[in-house]
Amino acid sequence: MTADVSRGAQSPPELVQLLTPEGERIEHPDYDIDLTAEELRGLYRDLVLVRRIDLEAVALQRQGELGLWASLLGQEAAQVGSGRALTDADMAFPTYREHGVAWCRKVDPVQLLGMFRGVNHGGWDPVEHNFHLYTIVIGSQTLHAVGYAMGIQRDGAESAAIAYFGDGATSQGDVNEAFIWASVFNAPVVFFCQNNQWAISEPLEKQTRIPLYRRAAGFGFPGVRVDGNDVLACLAVTRKALADARSGQGPSMIEAFTYRMGAHTTSDDPTRYRVADELESWKLKDPIERVKAYLAKSGIADQSYFDAIDAEADELGRDLRRRCLAMPDPQPMAMFDHVYAEPHALVAEEREQYAAYLNSFEEGAR
Amino acid sequence: MTADVSRGAQSPPELVQLLTPEGERIEHPDYDIDLTAEELRGLYRDLVLVRRIDLEAVALQRQGELGLWASLLGQEAAQVGSGRALTDADMAFPTYREHGVAWCRKVDPVQLLGMFRGVNHGGWDPVEHNFHLYTIVIGSQTLHAVGYAMGIQRDGAESAAIAYFGDGATSQGDVNEAFIWASVFNAPVVFFCQNNQWAISEPLEKQTRIPLYRRAAGFGFPGVRVDGNDVLACLAVTRKALADARSGQGPSMIEAFTYRMGAHTTSDDPTRYRVADELESWKLKDPIERVKAYLAKSGIADQSYFDAIDAEADELGRDLRRRCLAMPDPQPMAMFDHVYAEPHALVAEEREQYAAYLNSFEEGAR
Amino acid sequence: MTTLTLAKAMNLGLRKAMEDDPKVLIMGEDIGKLGGVFRVTDGLQKDFGEDRVIDTPLAESGIIGTAIGLAIRGYRPVCEIQFDGFVFPAADQIITQLAKMPLRSLGKLKLPVVVRIPCGGGIGAVEHHSESPEAYFTHTAGLRVVACSNPVDAYTMIQQAVRSDDPVIFFEPKRRYWDKAEVDTSSAPDTWHPFDTGRVVRQGADLTMLAYGPMVKTALEAANAAAEEGRSIEVVDLRSLNPVDMPLVTESVRKTGRCVIVHEAPVYSGLGGELAARITEQCFYNLEAPVLRVGGFSTPYPPSRLEEHYLPDLDRVLDAVDRAFGY
């Protein structure tokens, strides 16, 4: 039988896990990780702060300060785990939901709000942070990541690119082309798929009938499924994949199996398409609670530490709110900036005409 | 280890073969086929006639009667084997090279010449023959085949669609989206990839680093590699895949491992990019010779039969040439026909103006 | 007569089309249980089943490509592109296949595929959710391109689009989805305004204003405002963008001698250029002023806090009217 898959006769997907939902530390033959107490506390802090940023942004949207927000609720571990696996020299290509990765890349959270507030399409310096701008067109950024990785290759550098994308994105031609390019050129890129089970209202079955990490094998590189709510496992698995990439072993795919706890965005109403039970069962797998339980149990952190982090989170939230409200609206003429890097007669003409038009009001000509 | 593929540690691809290059009939545990002597002779006849059509077309191009021709030389078995597996109710979606499948679908060979002669973009009735028009934009037709298969499903019909494409095409987003659609909807479609090792000047390694049939597993359906120069194996494997599709078992992929014996098209010059040795080694695997040897050895046919077929082929070639030369050029105003199915003011206006313009010459107004 | 929002009128029009012909299918992202992000397909999957209202994988090329296959098999798929800016992954299937296959087959294949695209800005959205890509399609021979501007047209035109044997790109003005009007859902199709014609939506004598989709409302407001200054503006809702109802347009311009074209898409190389050129050619001796255009700038659609500057509004339209009268 030369067919690789006989229909339905698949072994169940394995899941790399290092920390159970109950906060128990378990071993995995292939993925080990040895973190200091400080590093472990750091991960907890990241998770809590990132969730707080997200909650504050949701609140800001509810109060009309943002036009929209795409919440990462439930995906903190996938993002912090993978984000903390990156070195400064690695380059990350996010979707619109990677606020936790942005945090790890030292992007000031207020800069994440710009596009959701409608003051810009992307506020931070992608070069300074080695964190690309949010990409909204599903899947496009995976090709950018591969191209960037081809650049790393040509530079002879020891770094890697990582492409973030969702379960829905796996259906896009671009993502599949990215897989092909990466494997043909053996590019130093990690495909990090956060399978949060939903693409807006569409459940995973609308995109695939087998576990997503198995796609990778079909393109000739390794795929692994990791517990996306387990920050340690996400860190370990991503570290390994990045190390492989940096050392010339080519691409891999990571499927972080997680769950979108909230709505797709603040515009969405998930009660129309999914049952509450599902959400409840995933609450038991919360990415933060298990770390907290582990830290407490193992004596690495105690209540006073948790309280301090909560306080820091509250201050972060307050600060974010304050600075969000203080964000200046862009000037009308900014519309014409940066359309081209070099002078462009048509844009210059339109800019001039529009400035004159606006002026005509101020001069009371109308 | 949850990774499906460890880099490099792959089992070598198996190849379904029922007839060796030496014309020996061999057994395969999964694919059996039992053909009457007449059917076997029929396949030989198909192969010879199809090659003859192709050679005649190449000659017509050399003599300026066609603008271009995409030769199927070397791929006759893949096309006749798969084409003869189809029932009348099945629907085939070809590329620009499926002259052998066209033959099996009873398309008059002269109709294949239309687009290469520049008199039309596709001459036959795709509905009458259940053979879609040639598609030039690489990969597009695979989605059409899947959509058509979804229609079969909705009709509750017992037939299937088959999508032809090349090794190069596997890199296109559309082909991958077709895989995804087919698997998600369990559509009755067979993906028939003729891996002729080349996409114009690019060898297979530019499209993939693993055997192409393994792509299928990553999308959750079976993939099989068949000796594309073995008409019996191609027939058997395609029959099975079509039967599976028709009986609700969903899609499969067949990689027919073959070789493009000629240039990509008559415009191409393969000496720029490939070595003659490769061609020589593939000549030993010729798809026709092995059938002839088998027929002779097994006494199913003798020289007089072969001579008769050759004579038929010559007559077919002559007839094709005659009718090619007799093909009328299209009338200028035909340009405006069939742009829309319903009346369209803009096309009507341009048609009228152009007719008047042409008239002005005839009336000697200029 | 029922009072309907434009979105609801679309919904009822689609429902009617599905009832009338079992070959009509609807496909797209999130159109099933969710009813589409604008609820245009609300309730249809519940009533017509998952085989006729198909939530697809997330890939626009796949949506159009499989719709073409379904059409070859005899179905009449209506595809939803979730937002204007997401039509581009499907550009290849639309331009090289959907538009050209009927001619390629010498008329043996008809592709009655409708591609619905909510378009335009003004809803405070993030990037890619506010664009007006009609010119990419009006330039593509083989496609019909239409835009509805009000609930009555939404209800009737979507049904006409589904019945058309040609591929139709169907633009819906997303910021007008919640505008209401009286719609007669019992009217007979042969009483409807013909599919490929425009309509004078306001009579006037001094200047012709051409608009379509979301800008029709703006044009009407501008005409009302201009009326207060004593200027009589005729407003034409083009409705069909390929073909355009040139007899209607030129009749109006010959009468008024002035013309302003309004669309949200960037002016440069947009549909307005075609209309201006065509009108000028056909009405050369009637024009008192050049045909003027008001539209988006030659920049990507700006962040939403600037969109009021980017989108043609009452003032910018009136400014163009002033300029037209300045000649």
Add this chain to the structure above:
Amino acid sequence: MTTLTLAKAMNLGLRKAMEDDPKVLIMGEDIGKLGGVFRVTDGLQKDFGEDRVIDTPLAESGIIGTAIGLAIRGYRPVCEIQFDGFVFPAADQIITQLAKMPLRSLGKLKLPVVVRIPCGGGIGAVEHHSESPEAYFTHTAGLRVVACSNPVDAYTMIQQAVRSDDPVIFFEPKRRYWDKAEVDTSSAPDTWHPFDTGRVVRQGADLTMLAYGPMVKTALEAANAAAEEGRSIEVVDLRSLNPVDMPLVTESVRKTGRCVIVHEAPVYSGLGGELAARITEQCFYNLEAPVLRVGGFSTPYPPSRLEEHYLPDLDRVLDAVDRAFGY
């Protein structure tokens, strides 16, 4: 001075660009050993290696998408699209990413990507190999769009395109690839005609004819023929299609009072409409006749035995000239 075909001039221009800047890469299908189907990249892979002259997998979206990634990393990729009709699978990456990312990044990212597209008909090819898709890109803010018409421009403009920090869509007139001219390959870049300007290629007094790419030659032939009838036609090679050198164009039209625009792309909703509208607005009182357009019809590009009817030729151009003088 060397006598070069347009294809060879492209080749030498690319070679020079690669020599001048190690960050310049070339990528596309069949551009390595084969040297591209038109041999424009002939010999480059041999001399610059497979890392700088990259034969890619067969997928246009992948080509542009990875080129963008390479540009973010600091490279300057020159992508070859094998034929005009195959640019559409890349439409999404070009329109939503390449064109918009610089603004999205508020100028922090520059994307010096060149997309080379052999365009136009007249070579007796099969479907999709003879199209003129420039209007899809001139309408897309964020892109520069240029077309060369002769070996000298081919040599210089491709180098200017590579040096530009903006994304450039670079059209090459495929049926003129074998046209020859004297090219000075030692000229200094600062002596070259500026990148975003047009050029008067024939002086004239009575009518301005605008053309670009493959139609420049046809326009010149028409002007010569018209001269025999005593009509003095000024021919402008636009060279840059976004932006267009409007000062040059309007200066000419103000002088001549008549204008004919010629392109191979379908007239409807094509670039000619934009030019006609713009010229009419800026030269309203100078025009003796409406700006007329000659171009492709509103049909898919026909089979090659009809292309002589589809493509603007001497007679059709002269017919438009006649009509322009008829006013």
